[in-house]
Amino acid sequence: MFASDKVTLIAGPCSVETREQVFAAAKAVKEAGIKIFRGGAYKPRTSPYSFQGLGDEGLELLVEAAKNYGLMTVTEVTEVDVLEKVHEKIDVIQVGARNMDNYSLLKKIGAITAESKKWVLLKRSFAATIEELLLAAEYILSAGNPNVILCERGIRTFEHATRFTLDLNAVPVLKKLSTLPVVVDVSHGTGRADMLIPMSRAAIAAGADGVMIEAHPNPKEALCDGQQSLQTSHLKEWVEECRKVASVLGKSLY
Amino acid sequence: MDPLEKINELRSKVDEIDRKIVELLNERTRLVREIIKIKKENRLSLYDPKREEEIFEKIRNANPGDLYNEALIDIYETILKWMKSLADEEY
Numbered sequence: 245m246f247a248s249d250k251v252t253l254i255a256g257p258c259s260v261e262t263r264e265q266v267f268a269a270a271k272a273v274k275e276a277g278i279k280i281f282r283g284g285a286y287k288p289r290t291s292p293y294s295f296q297g298l299g300d301e302g303l304e305l306l307v308e309a310a311k312n313y314g315l316m317t318v319t320e321v322t323e324v325d326v327l328e329k330v331h332e333k334i335d336v337i338q339v340g341a342r343n344m345d346n347y348s349l350l351k352k353i354g355a356i357t358a359e360s361k362k363w364v365l366l367k368r369s370f371a372a373t374i375e376e377l378l379l380a381a382e383y384i385l386s387a388g389n390p391n392v393i394l395c396e397r398g399i400r401t402f403e404h405a406t407r408f409t410l411d412l413n414a415v416p417v418l419k420k421l422s423t424l425p426v427v428v429d430v431s432h433g434t435g436r437a438d439m440l441i442p443m444s445r446a447a448i449a450a451g452a453d454g455v456m457i458e459a460h461p462n463p464k465e466a467l468c469d470g471q472q473s474l475q476t477s478h479l480k481e482w483v484e485e486c487r488k489v490a491s492v493l494g495k496s497l498y
Numbered sequence: 499m500d501p502l503e504k505i506n507e508l509r510s511k512v513d514e515i516d517r518k519i520v521e522l523l524n525e526r527t528r529l530v531r532e533i534i535k536i537k538k539e540n541r542l543s544l545y546d547p548k549r550e551e552e553i554f555e556k557i558r559n560a561n562p563g564d565l566y567n568e569a570l571i572d573i574y575e576t577i578l579k580w581m582k583s584l585a586d587e588e589y
Binding site for chain 2 (some may be wrong): 263377378379382386420421422423
């Protein structure tokens with residue numbers, strides 16, 4: 245999935261909302277030539293009144309849609325209670341930014357993946373230093389699973405033009421300090437649909453091993469993070485732009 | 499003895515120690531550079547928090563107690579920060 249001559253693309257909706265939505269998104273992801281499909285079933289939301297995700301039902305729908313289109317899956321695990329289910333059904337277990345320093349969850353993920361060696365996509369907290377991200381990864385690595393993906397997704401700064409400040413400095417720093425693959429989540433990193441393609445190009449140019457994007461068939465009606473989601477009809481354009489920058493660096497897309 | 503004279507005498511000893519520390523830090527740098535080279539050739543992670551913790555433990559154990567352990571660790575964190583930055587030398 246990751247290699248020095250590859251750029252891995254991950255796309256899908258922020259949340260699984262309905263069967264129609266998740267199948268439409270999976271179809272568009274497949275048709276754009278992307279192999280890895282993301283979608284949230286268990287959602288950590290800032291407000292308890294925001295849409296919390298479909299939970300188990302969302303997980304099932306995500307898996308069904310991915311299977312139907314032959315895609316690999318990524319979903320976030322928010323708590324220990326759902327870890328076993330997610331580990332059983334999903335290809336890449338995501339730890340969200342808000343859980344990066346949930347060390348009991350990280351330890352459990354380390355323990356459950358020590359044998360399966362399943363990929364774990366670990367997002368950097370928006371308030372964490374690069375060293376803290378590497379130490380969080382260490383909880384999983386030291387348990388015996390070497391397959392951790394480090395994900396930069398923007399940090400909080402005084403700048404409000406964008407939702408977060410995408411710290412692309414983190415890419416070469418992480419590539420230098422560790423041998424783990426580095427993925428950039430451009431949706432959270434910018435919070436703005438109009439910046440997804442330029443910052444994807446920038447992430448690849450900075451040396452990222454992969455780019456993750458939120459894509460929704462109808463972002464304006466999305467229950468979560470619509471303003472930072474690419475309309476799925478633009479996915480092919482996104483892939484093409486990523487391919488262009490990757491090819492300059494002698495890389496191909498996965 | 500004149501207090502200023504005494505201070506000067508102690509300062510010259512301090513200067514001599516500083517010279518030795520700088521020399522040793524340079525020797526340490528040369529060794530770390532060799533380690534970095536081997537790590538790069540073998541695609542091993544430069545960042546190794548377990549090793550850092552081992553270094554801190556050794557420092558605490560070696561401390562005769564004139565300095566707080568915390569102070570020594572603080573100094574060493576700075577040393578390690580610069581040692582890690584040796585990896586950037588190729589540019």
